[in-house]
Amino acid sequence: MNKATPELDCLYSARAANIKQSAVRDVFDISMREGLVSLAGGNPYLQSLPLEKLGTLAHDILAQEGMTALQYGNGQGTSELREAICHVMAEEFILDASPENVVVTAGSQSALDITCKVFCDPHDVVLCEDPTYVGALNTFEANQVAVHPVRVDEHGLVPEALQEAIVALRAEGKTVKLLYTIPSFNNPSGITLSAERRQQIVNICKQEGLLVIEDNPYGMLKFEGEFNRPMRADNPEDVLYLGSFSKIFAPGLRVGWALVPERFQRRFYLANEAVILCPPTLNQMLVTSYLENHDWKGQVATYRELYAKRCAAMIAALEEFMPESISWTVPEGGFFVWLTLPEGVDTYPLLHTGIEAGVVFIPGAAFSPTQENPNKLRLAFSAVDEESIREGVKRLAPVLIQAIAAAEGAAAS
Amino acid sequence: MNKATPELDCLYSARAANIKQSAVRDVFDISMREGLVSLAGGNPYLQSLPLEKLGTLAHDILAQEGMTALQYGNGQGTSELREAICHVMAEEFILDASPENVVVTAGSQSALDITCKVFCDPHDVVLCEDPTYVGALNTFEANQVAVHPVRVDEHGLVPEALQEAIVALRAEGKTVKLLYTIPSFNNPSGITLSAERRQQIVNICKQEGLLVIEDNPYGMLKFEGEFNRPMRADNPEDVLYLGSFSKIFAPGLRVGWALVPERFQRRFYLANEAVILCPPTLNQMLVTSYLENHDWKGQVATYRELYAKRCAAMIAALEEFMPESISWTVPEGGFFVWLTLPEGVDTYPLLHTGIEAGVVFIPGAAFSPTQENPNKLRLAFSAVDEESIREGVKRLAPVLIQAIAAAEGAAAS
Structure with a gap:
């Protein structure tokens, strides 16, 4: 064989x-x-x-609403979870998110894969921090997307280096589409992009016609003080925000989301449908129930x-x-x-x-x-x-x- | 906004x-x-x-093995579920499947998306029945894969029409990679590919260097008599088989699988990882537990x-x-x-x-x-x-x- x-x-x-x-x-x-x-x-x-409590929540969902939990659902995710996700994001100063622009995905890994599908043709360039998340590099490579690193220092991405990279790549005839960044507590570096640089970075991308992909799985795991303000908070049309329950709840459920600029929302959720039909319904209901019935904060x-x-x-x-x-x-x-x-x-x-x-x-x-x-x-x-x-x-x-x-x-x- | x-x-x-x-x-x-x-x-x-029973199974998994069920898992799927899937396929005469060659996916929709990633460059051609599953067409389109229909009659795909299509497309300079087929109780036509044509179709594809993608979500839902013998049963190296729990158990869990010819197994599961990191662990454990603890047959x-x-x-x-x-x-x-x-x-x-x-x-x-x-x-x-x-x-x-x-x-x- x-x-x-x-x-x-x-x-x-x-x-x-x-x-x-x-x-x-x-x-x-x-x-x-x-x-x-x-x-x-x-x-x-x-x-x-609270494992015993989670067991009880899952039991009740299946016993009482099993016909929904076990059936196909909406390709964008349940409206209850999308509503709840907006409340979660509000904790991190994203106050204007509409559930209509949230797409629930099979983990934020899948959201990144969908991002590649929607925005990148083979050989298009994504800029990213160096170093950056190895799973993102794998996804870019699997989509034949070229990755170009941008220099970081102890305050995160260096705006001048970003600007120079865009200009240099375009001079070489490259199509630069996206900036992928983990601005808070970067994986693997642990570095945080400073507050003042965040807007500078968005401004450069906006001016150059790049979309910012802000990956923020660790944002709520700040050790002390107020959460860092995500780039998305002040830039709803220029930042596609990726969130995840993997670090604040449970990765084994594979529930993440994208908050998508309104003009891209439709293509994004159609691509989600093309990839997985719908996110797992039981898991979405369990996350929603956990957020409602447990002191998740x-x-x-x-x-x-x-x-x-x-x-x-x-x-x-x-x-x-x-x-x-x-x-x-x-x-x-x-x-x-x-x-x-x-x-x-x-x-x-x-x-x-x-x-x-x-x-x-x-x-x-x-x-x-x-x-x-x-x-x-x-x-x-x-x-x-x-x-x-x-x-x-x-x-x-x-x-x-x-x-x-x-x-x-x-x-x- | x-x-x-x-x-x-x-x-x-x-x-x-x-x-x-x-x-x-x-x-x-x-x-x-x-x-x-x-x-x-x-x-x-x-x-x-059995919704109440399923609730109890989910409760027990979370209460007793929650640390595993809620954590990241193996990118290929749990070994327990892959083992169980081999027993499920054995009911349909696939007796030689090794758990090593099974990749658990987020529904078989995701398996089809991964198939496109692993095998198809943009503009490569996939052959399929006309009519065929609309979700497959969406996935092919989302991957910029060209789709060419092959004629069917009341016995399914017409072997001569398949052969002619391959020759004609190659004469046009097209790269033909895959045949996508739902041989049993096709969606939407309900038509079944006859037993004698099944091997003819595989032989043509083998001879012409095409891989057969056999999508079999309905195989066990034959109304009467012995199940139809899948093309994969006699052709382990020439057929990539897609299976699903959506029709025989519950679509809301999004658990499907691919049984991959051994030489393609590694790339396939790495692509699965690149897309979703790992299939949802809780869901895999619930399916495994259902198969073990319930009279699923x-x-x-x-x-x-x-x-x-x-x-x-x-x-x-x-x-x-x-x-x-x-x-x-x-x-x-x-x-x-x-x-x-x-x-x-x-x-x-x-x-x-x-x-x-x-x-x-x-x-x-x-x-x-x-x-x-x-x-x-x-x-x-x-x-x-x-x-x-x-x-x-x-x-x-x-x-x-x-x-x-x-x-x-x-x-x-």
């Missing part, structure tokens, strides 16, 4: 070759091994969810406190164990810290040395469209307890110290 | 223009009106599902008997009320009967006359890539009881009789 029929393999599309195994996948499989401390996966910590507050403590534990451990030649970001929310080693160190082979030492991380190259960032790595603090975080960093430090020494030795010789 | 920014509208991809509103959607919306008999929607009849038997009676009621009503100049298919399973009116009658404007008379159907043009079949229409018997079916057909008959008379009058004058 394993016999390949070579002449059939030309059946693949050109884009099939671009659908790459995520560099992250192997690491996740490894992370499951006994005794390892995994600082790799960005899984949310679900222990604090209290749950978010619990998450914020939990992740703040874990982040603090990670920063403290880094300060305790890491040498001066390594620097790291200090995020104000989200799941991730981004480490920079001296130039000349490649963190990819260190993955295996790390596993031998009992700790897993994700090499920086995974998050770059240019396969750059060899001397970087991502640590996630979301899924493990404070003691394990400290232990993981403690195990990682000698691996990195040794690699730096080896690189210095090689440079000197 | 409604102000369009025209210069931004060039942001659309070329394929966005191809993402069309399904002709079916308006009809579904209309179908909800009080007092109308809807013979339009192909919704399965869920009343006979008994449920399928109940559906078969129910739909057989409804189909018989529809055929009886057609015989009672329709004039001789109208003919129809007599399906052996599935949800649909396909009516042919005399040439010169266009059923599309009759949609509104029908609604005035209190009955809804779907005009034939919706199901044709060439917008042909103006003198055809689809009736669904799945979602309404026998008395309503008779009443609906009774209301429809005078509408069609009047239209035929008008067309004859126009032709004579």
